Amino acid sequence: xxxxxxxxxxxxxxxxxxxxxxxxxxxxxxxxxxxxxxxxxxxxxxxxxxxxxxxxxxxxxxxxxxxxxxxxxxxxxxxxxxxxxxxxxxxxxxxxxxxxxxxxxxxxxxxxxxxxxxxxxxxxxxxxxxxxxxxxxxxxxxxxxxxxxxxxxxxxxxxxxxxxxxxxxxxxxxxxx
Amino acid sequence: xxxxxxxxxxxxxxxxxxxxxxxxxxxxxxxxxxxxxxxxxxxxxxxxxxxxxxxxxxxxxxxxxxxxxxxxxxxxxxxxxxxx
Numbered sequence: 001x002x003x004x005x006x007x008x009x010x011x012x013x014x015x016x017x018x019x020x021x022x023x024x025x026x027x028x029x030x031x032x033x034x035x036x037x038x039x040x041x042x043x044x045x046x047x048x049x050x051x052x053x054x055x056x057x058x059x060x061x062x063x064x065x066x067x068x069x070x071x072x073x074x075x076x077x078x079x080x081x082x083x084x085x086x087x088x089x090x091x092x093x094x095x096x097x098x099x100x101x102x103x104x105x106x107x108x109x110x111x112x113x114x115x116x117x118x119x120x121x122x123x124x125x126x127x128x129x130x131x132x133x134x135x136x137x138x139x140x141x142x143x144x145x146x147x148x149x150x151x152x153x154x155x156x157x158x159x160x161x162x163x164x165x166x167x168x169x170x171x172x173x174x175x176x177x
Numbered sequence: 178x179x180x181x182x183x184x185x186x187x188x189x190x191x192x193x194x195x196x197x198x199x200x201x202x203x204x205x206x207x208x209x210x211x212x213x214x215x216x217x218x219x220x221x222x223x224x225x226x227x228x229x230x231x232x233x234x235x236x237x238x239x240x241x242x243x244x245x246x247x248x249x250x251x252x253x254x255x256x257x258x259x260x261x
Binding site for chain 1: 189192260
């Protein structure tokens with residue numbers, strides 16, 4: 001059972017739309033190391049956990065990851081507000097727009113649709129926890145990469161976007177160490 | 178920052194602290210310091226939520242209602258610019 005809390009976990013208020021940035025940020029929703037993969041992973045693995053503490057922990061984390069999906073999606077939604085056809089073309093957002101307009105489609109930045117091939121669920125406590133560690137380590141390694149990519153776009157959205165994402169990465173990684 | 182934004186920030190801050198303390202307690206359920214912190218922040222989260230909902234409308238379905246019109250979907254949705 002899930003109950004909706006009608007608020008974001010962390011506020012998202014983006015002044016200037018930036019579709020070029022949205023093209024990159026979308027990987028954090030539906031990419032191989034995105035929030036949707038994280039949430040699906042934990043919420044699927046938890047059932048076969050032999051230890052109630054671990055199963056409960058995976059439930060709590062999986063639910064929080066859903067809140068992250070919502071926040072990143074809110075970032076994308078606000079980055080793509082009020083666009084003119086010229087802005088869409090100039091930003092290279094046209095290749096996404098042709099299929100999804102400004103809908104939030106869970107996909108990687110490369111255009112690959114979200115797939116559960118990104119995650120593993122083996123019903124084995126060691127295999128699954130090992131997979132969780134590997135996934136989280138990937139996110140820690142990806143963090144500087146993402147920041148660099150975003151920095152190159154030289155945008156005022158930088159603080160709005162990257163700060164909440166990177167703090168979430170950090171707190172999540174620290175918590176799980 | 179408007180009164181509504183400030184009230185919402187308080188809910189977000191307290192809820193986040195409570196969530197993280199809860200995660201920690203999953204791993205260390207007998208940590209007295211963490212248990213005391215959890216009790217404290219739980220109270221703050223409840224109070225912040227009640228204060229927000231009284232003035233600005235429901236955050237969960239259990240706080241929704243209305244005498245002539247249902248108020249659950251009256252305010253902007255959380256991802257809207259106006260809601261933050």
